[in-house]
Amino acid sequence: MRTSRRTIAAVVAGAAAITLVATGCASSGDGAAADPNEKITLTLATFNDFGYSDEMLAQYTETHPNITIVHNKAATSNDARDNFFTKLGAGSGLADVEAIEVDWLAEIMQYSDKLTDLSSPEVDGRWVEWKTASATDPDGRLVGYGTDIGPEAVCYRADLLKAAGLPSEPAEVAALLDGDWDNYYSVGQQYVDATGNPWFDSAGATYQGVINQVENAYEENDGTVIATENPEVEEAFTSVLEASSTLSAHLGQWSDDWSAGLANGSFATMLCPGWMLGVISGNAPEIADWNIANVFPGGGGNWGGSYLTVPAQGKHPKEAQEFAAWLTAPEQQLQAFTAAGTFPSQVATYSDPALLESTDEFFNNAPVGQIFSDRSEAITVTPFKSVKYFPINDALQKSLTRVDVDKSQSISDSWAQFVADVKALG
Secondary structure: OOOOOEEOOOOOOOOOOOOOOOOOOOOOOOOOOOOOOOOEEEEEEEEOOOOOOHHHHHHHHHHOOOEEEEEEEEOOHHHHHHHHHHHHHHOOOOOOEEEEEHHHHHHHHOOHHHEOOOOOHHHOOOEOHHHHHHOEOOOOOEOOEEEEEEEEEEEEEHHHHHHOOOOOOHHHHHHHHOOOHHHHHHHHHHHHHHHOOOOEOOHHHHHHHHHOOOOOOOEOOOOOEOOOOOHHHHHHHHHHHHHHHHHEOOOOOOOHHHHHHHHHOOOOEEEEEOOHHHHHHHHOOOOOOEEEEOOOOOOOOEEEEEEEEOEOOOOOHHHHHHHHHHHOOHHHHHHHHHHHOOEEOEHHHOOOHHHHOOEEOOOOOEOHHHHHHHHHHOOOOOOOOOOOHHHHHHHHHHHHHHHHOOOOOOHHHHHHHHHHHHHHOO
């Protein structure tokens, strides 16, 4: 477990250590514990870092002494998606509480009847409206409790910018990068010219920031696929790769080399949704020069965000729903933000001093609560994501990787393969 360096204007109560086990759960067999004192195990499946530390989960078991929590974390969203659909199809094997990512939520909603209806008066109005609407099926069943959203800023290495003769204080960097993507690339070229070193981590991550500002990138609202004919998509693909030829560190995001680059100065800047803070500090715990600029090319953008679901195949759906509701309550989401930077989707947190006054020691005491609140308000586009969004975006990311990381294809050849890959999706 990573030790958080974030300070927050709320006192988090201490809790006893939690016992984590690797065995299956005991069952009452009827979807609820026959006896409130029956000893049961609930499994929780997440990915990346949701901010659910052992200490946080122990707070739940302290007040529910009959429950043991098993927390399994997949390395990436892709891994979690593969596991989810494999076991959903098999009819068994899913965790009692399963985290899902917004980019594959639409795929999940096709099988909403296989998920527990989580509707409850106790959670009405808890989330921003669009977060709840996306997880509500045509029959009015709420099948996902919102965890975080991903407003984006820019994280940077102050020491590297200073060595290049560029501004390095957060307000100065925000002013320097204020503008469109061409300005971000232009400043990057100044950095590269001065140092000979890369400006950003990868084409894939940078493209994601660009495409998240396009409302209908891959599909029209009626589901018609337009990905290969949409000039905004091809322009984003081409412009990012052209910039990457001189600005990128050519590191595949989530690769071992990329993780190492967070510590060894392989790049000076990266696009930074709130949940990325824990990833950076977890991989570069000894680096004292990471900071955050309250700015984003093109104005604003949201990258990522997740939900907790309760698969109907589970043996303890009632207890699992109660646990998921607790994890997504404002109090726990503030703790998760403290631990991993996962910006809450719960409206009650947005006026809470515990969020607005929070700072992050690792990022040189950056006022992360205010920064990501501002970045959230700057978001003007909510991209349309239907059932084919994830596979199309995955195909495009692979096309970017072939050019930027593998260097196995030219821009035009990789685009042509992307077109063929999208056609093959049907």
